[in-house]
Every structure is written in structure tokens, then in C-alpha cells.
Amino acid sequence: MTQQGIDDVAINNSGEWLALGASKFGQLLVWEWQSESYILKQQGHFDSMNDIVYSRDGNRIVTAADDGKIKLWDTQSGFCIVTFTEHSSGVTACEFAPRGNVLFTASLDGSVRAWDLIRYRNFRTFSAPTRLSFSSLAVDPSGEVVCAGSLGSFDIHIWSVQTGQLLDRLAGHEGPVSSLAFSPAGGLLVSGSWDRTVRMWNIFDRTQSHEALQLQADITAVAVRPDSKQLAVSTLDGQLTFWSIFEGSVSASLDGRRDATGGRKLSDWRTAMNVAGTKNFNCISYSMDGSCILTGGNSKYMCLYDVVSGSLLKKFTVSVNLSLEGTQEYLNSRTLTEAGPAGLLDSQAEASDLGDRIDRTLPGSGRGDFSSRRTRPAVRVTAIAFSPTGRAFCAASTEGLLVYSLDSTLQFDPFDLDMDVTPASTLEALAGRLYLQALIMSFRLNESSLLKRVFEAIPPVEVGRLIRQVPTVYIARLLGFVAQIINTSPRLESNLRWVEALLSTHGAFLKTNMPSMSHEVRMIQKALNTIQVDLARISNENTYVLDYMLSQSAHNLEGSSVARLTNGSSGDSYS
Numbered sequence: 014m015t016q017q018g019i020d021d022v023a024i025n026n027s028g029e030w031l032a033l034g035a036s037k038f039g040q041l042l043v044w045e046w047q048s049e050s051y052i053l054k055q056q057g058h059f060d061s062m063n064d065i066v067y068s069r070d071g072n073r074i075v076t077a078a079d080d081g082k083i084k085l086w087d088t089q090s091g092f093c094i095v096t097f098t099e100h101s102s103g104v105t106a107c108e109f110a111p112r113g114n115v116l117f118t119a120s121l122d123g124s125v126r127a128w129d130l131i132r133y134r135n136f137r138t139f140s141a142p143t144r145l146s147f148s149s150l151a152v153d154p155s156g157e158v159v160c161a162g163s164l165g166s167f168d169i170h171i172w173s174v175q176t177g178q179l180l181d182r183l184a185g186h187e188g189p190v191s192s193l194a195f196s197p198a199g200g201l202l203v204s205g206s207w208d209r210t211v212r213m214w215n216i217f218d219r220t221q222s223h224e225a226l227q228l229q230a231d232i233t234a235v236a237v238r239p240d241s242k243q244l245a246v247s248t249l250d251g252q253l254t255f256w257s258i259f260e261g262s263v264s265a266s267l268d269g270r271r272d273a274t275g276g277r278k279l280s281d282w283r284t285a286m287n288v289a290g291t292k293n294f295n296c297i298s299y300s301m302d303g304s305c306i307l308t309g310g311n312s313k314y315m316c317l318y319d320v321v322s323g324s325l326l327k328k329f330t331v332s333v334n335l336s337l338e339g340t341q342e343y344l345n346s347r348t349l350t351e352a353g354p355a356g357l358l359d360s361q362a363e364a365s366d367l368g369d370r371i372d373r374t375l376p377g378s379g380r381g382d383f384s385s386r387r388t389r390p391a392v393r394v395t396a397i398a399f400s401p402t403g404r405a406f407c408a409a410s411t412e413g414l415l416v417y418s419l420d421s422t423l424q425f426d427p428f429d430l431d432m433d434v435t436p437a438s439t440l441e442a443l444a445g446r447l448y449l450q451a452l453i454m455s456f457r458l459n460e461s462s463l464l465k466r467v468f469e470a471i472p473p474v475e476v477g478r479l480i481r482q483v484p485t486v487y488i489a490r491l492l493g494f495v496a497q498i499i500n501t502s503p504r505l506e507s508n509l510r511w512v513e514a515l516l517s518t519h520g521a522f523l524k525t526n527m528p529s530m531s532h533e534v535r536m537i538q539k540a541l542n543t544i545q546v547d548l549a550r551i552s553n554e555n556t557y558v559l560d561y562m563l564s565q566s567a568h569n570l571e572g573s574s575v576a577r578l579t580n581g582s583s584g585d586s587y588s
Contacts (some may be wrong), residue, residue: 039413039545042206054092058082062409064106064396066116070531071400073130074407075116077104078416085130085259088405088416095133099126106150106299107159108173119147119161127159127174139172141179151193151202158216160202162190169193169204171216183210185223192234196258198241205232211246213258224261228254234293238303243320245306247294253308255320267323269294275312278338278391296396301403309394309408331394332412338391404525420526441466448475449482456487464494473507480514487529488519496536500543509544512537 039057060079083097102122114130125136151347168181230250251270270292291312315329405418443451
């Protein structure tokens with residue numbers, strides 16, 4: 014199962030499934046011993062994550078880590094969908110293309126790769142003429158070019174996505190390039206460097222002119238507001254500076270050193286407020302409307318600021334795990350000894366077993382060493398990203414991938430409290446004209462025949478009132494059921510009444526939650542298009558039939574009038 018030890022084992026009630034967990038590599042497996050097959054197999058990153066990004070619909074999150082793996086996660090289930098392992102070293106940055114299912118990643122192995130998320134394959138690899146370790150990445154809004162910067166070289170490399178050729182190298186920085194970002198309007202590339210400058214490049218101009226913005230400390234991160242009018246820059250001294258892109262001047266600034274300060278480490282001789290290592294932000298991200306900016310760094314806090322006023326709106330605590338460095342505000346003086354903090358003392362040498370006394374750790378290793386070590390990991394936030402829906406954001410931390418959402422609150426459903434839900438009780442509620450209760454109970458039972466019976470028994474005059482009272486947790490299931498039955502049921506007018514009531518009553522809810530309900534909405538649209546095509550075909554056929562019947566009726570009327578005239582003339586001649 015794994016190269017490391019298994020930490021936990023569990024068996025389900027029936028005894029058919031066996032769950033195994035290994036915390037070292039973050040593995041979780043559910044094994045069916047009778048068929049000797051996997052029911053569930055999940056694994057997280059076994060090294061720290063460096064970057065995260067949301068897909069354009071907000072349904073997927075991509076994580077890049079030092080273990081050289083790229084993982085695609087589903088935001089609804091929390092499961093990993095696919096893992097890419099082509100990079101031979103740590104993956105430092107990832108970015109989605111503005112259009113299509115294409116992902117770009119940069120790695121310390123000196124390559125930038127493009128991934129097709131439909132076929133799940135690497136279809137293009139970009140490399141520099143010399144061996145470099147790329148640490149930052151940016152993709153043009155048109156999707157035509159991809160840029161990467163490294164800590165070993167001071168140049169920015171630009172490639173063509175279609176041909177894979179190196180187009181240009183932008184020179185100007187006098188230090189390593191730490192961050193890259195494209196303006197959403199296109200054409201403007203923003204780069205931040207350790208030379209204390211931010212440069213804005215017009216890469217599509219013939220002269221490739223650029224403007225340098227001077228700051229007082231090394232640049233750790235840059236971000237462009239979604240309206241392309243403002244630039245946010247985070248520096249090593251804890252300052253967050255906002256620049257006007259068109260004017261090239263500072264519009265606002267705030268001091269985040271006090272807000273970014275985290276807890277103490279065991280080796281700190283100073284208090285948390287006086288430790289300089291945690292008083293800056295390493296990653297920043299604008300909200301979708303550009304009104305807020307989220308920051309994170311080498312501390313246990315993430316800070317959300319209002320862009321206009323510069324006020325702190327909320328501080329999010331990443332972790333309270335006391336086994337991590339930097340989570341305690343105050344150190345316990347009782348753990349201090351003459352040799353230093355008790356947690357830093359080596360107790361392994363006093364072990365009775367010779368095998369336990371031998372130190373097999375690699376000297377000087379900071380990460381990537383799978384042997385045991387005495388140092389404890391420190392809490393930090395390496396990357397943050399807002400969802401395109403504006404309803405959630407995620408953060409990559411020492412504790413793993415954290416997702417914060419406005420839609421994660423418990424939705425009240427009174428039918429899930431203490432009601433005995435059975436087919437008999439559902440039919441009894443239907444007979445008592447408790448249509449909403451019967452519909453919800455049939456959804457919970459999930460029996461297609463019972464659900465269809467309840468659905469068809471609801472009078473059309475009750476549809477509007479019932480739709481207004483349906484809990485939002487059942488809107489997606491009701492939409493999907495109506496889309497399925499509308500193509501098979503002969504009750505066309507009644508089904509269209511349901512669709513009209515659902516869309517008119519819960520239109521705002523559907524628009525807000527479109528990423529999670531896009532499948533049901535597309536099913537409704539497909540069903541309505543099918544009905545439109547069928548009605549148009551039937552109408553055309555009926556037009557021809559009616560023309561034929563009218564022509565036959567006119568011919569019959571003409572024949573009867575001629576017969577009457579003939580009969581009249583023959584009667585006159587006889588008389």
C-alpha cells in the first residue's frame with residue numbers, strides 16, 4: 014500500500030470494506046477484501062504546496078507542490094480527480110488559461126508545461142536556452158503567450174503557446190523575479206523583483222517599453238485588480254502599497270506588520286510582536302469585485318482588507334495545532350531548562366535500544382528528506398486564491414488545502430428532523446393534499462416511480478405556491494427531475510408551468526450558484542430546445558395537412574355547387 018507505516022485501520026459495520034490510513038504521505042484507501050479491489054483511493058501532497066488556482070467555473074482547484082506533483086481537486090466532494098507527475102522537481106506556480114481547459118505550470122526542473130484537462134495529458138513543454146529554475150508564472154488573457162521568471166536569472170522568458178518557441182527575454186531587473194501578473198485587460202505584464210522595483214511591460218508593443226516603480230524593500234508578491242486600474246504590491250517590510258496603473262503613482266498604502274504577526278517558535282528568544290520573520294505578506298489576491306484584498310504570509314493569520322478604506326475587515330486563523338511552530342502566543346516558562354527549551358533537546362541519544370540512538374537524518378536537509386527529523390514544521394500560508402464566483406476562497410497552508418465559503422452554512426430542512434419517511438407516509442401526505450411535504454419525502458426516498466406519481470398528482474394551480482416554499486437544497490434535484498421527465502411525459506403544458514415557476518422564482522439563486530447547478534440548467538435548456546424543434550416540426554406538418562384539407566374542402570364545395578346547378582337546369586327543361 015505505502016512505503017511508510019499504516020497509522021490507522023477501520024472496518025465498516027458489514028465487514029466488507031477495510032479503510033487504511035497513512036499520515037506520512039496523506040494516503041486513504043478503502044479496500045474490499047472479497048473482490049480484492051479499491052473502493053476509494055486518495056492521496057494528498059507529501060510536501061508543502063507552493064501555489065493554488067481555481068478553474069474558470071469554480072468547480073476545480075489545482076495545487077502545485079514541492080513533491081513535483083500537480084493535483085486537480087473537486088470543490089464539492091473534496092476528492093482528487095487526477096494527478097500529474099511529469100515534472101522532475103518541485104512545482105512552484107500554476108495558472109489557468111483564460112479560455113479552454115488548459116493549465117500551465119512552472120517548475121524548478123527548468124520547464125513550463127501546458128496540460129489538457131479534458132484528455133489529462135501534457136501537450137506542450139516550454140524551456141529556456143540555459144538551465145533555470147522557474148519560480149513565477151503568468152498567462153496572457155488572450156491565451157497566446159506564457160511568461161515565467163526565475164530566482165537564478167533576472168530575465169523574464171516569453172513563449173508562444175501555439176508554437177512553443179521562445180519569443181523574447183525581457184531584461185531590466187537587477188535581482189531575481191519573485192512574482193508575475195498580467196493585467197486582465199491584456200497587453201500589460203507586471204513583474205516584481207528582489208531589486209525593490211516593480212516593472213510594467215507592454216509586451217505587444219514594437220518597442221516593448223516598460224516603466225519601473227521604486228519601493229523601499231524587496232517585492233514578495235504583486236496582484237492586479239480585476240478592472241485593470243490598480244496594482245497591489247507586497248514588500249518584505251510588511252507594507253502593502255496600491256498603485257494607479259494609468260498614472261503610475263501611489264494611491265494608498267497600509268502597514269500590515271502588526272496584523273501579520275503570528276505566534277512564537279520554540280527557538281525564539283523574543284515575543285511574537287518583536288519577531289521580524291512573520292511581519293510580511295508572501296501572497297496577495299483581489300476579490301472578484303476588487304473591493305477587498307486577501308493576504309497571507311509566514312504566520313498563522315490571513316488578513317482581509319477593504320481596498321478603499323484600508324481597514325482590516327477580518328483575520329482568519331489558519332491553524333491552532335500546537336505541534337506546529339508559530340501557533341503559540343506565549344511560551345510556557347516551565348519547559349525552559351538551562352540547556353534551552355525542552356522541546357528542542359535531543360532525547361533520542363538516551364534511548365536504550367541502539368537502533369533508536371542512531372541518527373539517520375540527512376544533515377542540512379530542509380525539505381524533500383523522507384527520513385525522520387527533529388525539527389517541527391512551521392505554520393505558514395504559501396498561496397491564496399479567490400473563486401471566480403466570489404463566494405469562496407482557498408489557501409495553501411502547512412495544514413493542507415483550506416477552503417472558506419459563504420455557502421457552507423447548514424441549510425435548514427424541517428423534513429429531516431424527526432419524520433418517519435416511508436412510501437406509505439408519502440402517499441398519505443399526498444392524499445391529505447400536503448403536496449410540499451409529499452414532494453420532499455419522495456426526494457428523500459429517491460424512488461423514481463414514487464417521485465413521478467407525486468409530481469403528476471400536484472394540481473397545476475398549486476405549482477407556483479409550492480415552488481416558492483421548496484427549500485433551496487432541493488432546487489438542483491427538482492430541476493434535474495423536471496428536465497428528465499419533460500421529454501417523456503405527455504403533459505407538456507404542466508411541465509412547462511413547472512419550468513417557468515422554477516426559473517422565475519429561483520432565478521437569482523440559480524445565477525449565484527451557477528457553477529454548482531450548471532449541469533441541471535443545461536439539461537433544462539436542452540429539453541426546451543428539443544420541445545421547440547418538435548413543435549416546429551409538428552406545426553410545419555400540420556400546416557401542410559391543413560392546406561390539403563382546406564383545398565379538399567374548397568374542391569368539395571365547388572363540386573356540390575356544380576351538382577346543384579346541373580340538377581336545377583335539368584328540372585327546368587323537364588317541366
